[in-house]
Amino acid sequence: MSGSAGGGPGTTGTADTDAVLRALADPHRRDIIRLIHDTELPAGQIAQHFTLTQQAVSQHITVLKKAGLLGERREGTRRLYRFHSDALMPVRDLLEEFWPDALQRLKRAVERDHPKKKGATRQ
Amino acid sequence: MSGSAGGGPGTTGTADTDAVLRALADPHRRDIIRLIHDTELPAGQIAQHFTLTQQAVSQHITVLKKAGLLGERREGTRRLYRFHSDALMPVRDLLEEFWPDALQRLKRAVERDHPKKKGATRQ
DNA sequence: GGCCTTCACAAGTAAATACTTGTGAAAGGA
DNA sequence: TCCTTTCACAAGTATTTACTTGTGAAGGCC
Numbered sequence: 690m691s692g693s694a695g696g697g698p699g700t701t702g703t704a705d706t707d708a709v710l711r712a713l714a715d716p717h718r719r720d721i722i723r724l725i726h727d728t729e730l731p732a733g734q735i736a737q738h739f740t741l742t743q744q745a746v747s748q749h750i751t752v753l754k755k756a757g758l759l760g761e762r763r764e765g766t767r768r769l770y771r772f773h774s775d776a777l778m779p780v781r782d783l784l785e786e787f788w789p790d791a792l793q794r795l796k797r798a799v800e801r802d803h804p805k806k807k808g809a810t811r812q
Numbered sequence: 813m814s815g816s817a818g819g820g821p822g823t824t825g826t827a828d829t830d831a832v833l834r835a836l837a838d839p840h841r842r843d844i845i846r847l848i849h850d851t852e853l854p855a856g857q858i859a860q861h862f863t864l865t866q867q868a869v870s871q872h873i874t875v876l877k878k879a880g881l882l883g884e885r886r887e888g889t890r891r892l893y894r895f896h897s898d899a900l901m902p903v904r905d906l907l908e909e910f911w912p913d914a915l916q917r918l919k920r921a922v923e924r925d926h927p928k929k930k931g932a933t934r935q
Numbered sequence: 936g937g938c939c940t941t942c943a944c945a946a947g948t949a950a951a952t953a954c955t956t957g958t959g960a961a962a963g964g965a
Numbered sequence: 966t967c968c969t970t971t972c973a974c975a976a977g978t979a980t981t982t983a984c985t986t987g988t989g990a991a992g993g994c995c
Contacts, residue, residue: 703839714833716826745984766941766992774911781914788897791904889962889971
């Protein structure tokens with residue numbers, strides 16, 4: 690059996706899976722992730738990139754945070770957010786379960802794009 | 813820029829991505845996919861596996877079908893459904909974009925589990 | 936102290952979602 | 966032909982979602 694990240698009872702992390710997939714199923718939230726994918730950013734700067742209100746973006750951030758996709762670090766009055774890639778485990782597990790062949794293709798794609806990098810796994 | 817599956821204007825298939833992720837973000841629908849993952853099944857038999865009404869399951873099937881995750885084949889009064897793994901492309905692309913390291917791990921996992929299988933990609 | 940800035944909490948609203956019951960179309964068997 | 970099976974369409978409802986405006990708490994600067 691694969692993943693089983695959380696410590697919840699029941700089956701293999703269905704609650705997590707739900708939260709993560711639903712969090713990702715919104716273009717605004719995916720854009721937020723893109724913004725802070727490698728750069729840590731304060732909430733205000735994230736909000737500036739959208740036509741939404743500051744509060745709306747804050748709510749999106751909350752959804753992402755509850756799904757485990759965002760980490761928060763307070764610095765004075767500001768709150769800096771960064772992406773938590775580990776939370777994508779349920780998505781990976783789902784792909785692995787539903788479409789194992791995709792992994793073979795991905796493997797080849799990765800080998801083509803990142804020729805011979807070794808053990809670059811962070812965290 | 814990765815995938816870009818569809819032929820739409822705008823960015824990289826956001827509409828598809830939304831539909832697929834939202835379709836997957838429901839445990840009932842994921843169970844439906846598990847049921848027909850390798851076996852083709854008529855709607856009625858799918859419905860029997862749930863405590864929901866036949867109509868509710870039919871609605872879930874419609875959602876999955878609209879997301880491209882299910883294919884329909886009519887045979888007499890019955891409608892047989894099968895899983896369309898290609899529709900998971902947006903999910904794969906998302907993983908690739910957001911978590912490239914995961915692919916490295918998957919690659920290793922696949923190599924461990926399927927020692928030296930070659931080009932087993934169906935479709 | 937007062938006054939900014941940064942940001943989330945609260946409440947309200949329109950639309951979407953996940954169901955229910957009721958019904959009828961499509962196909963096959965008597 | 967009528968009758969049954971299989972299944973989606975229709976309409977109604979409760980809950981959730983994606984936003985809005987209003988507000989107040991937390992911290993830094995004068």
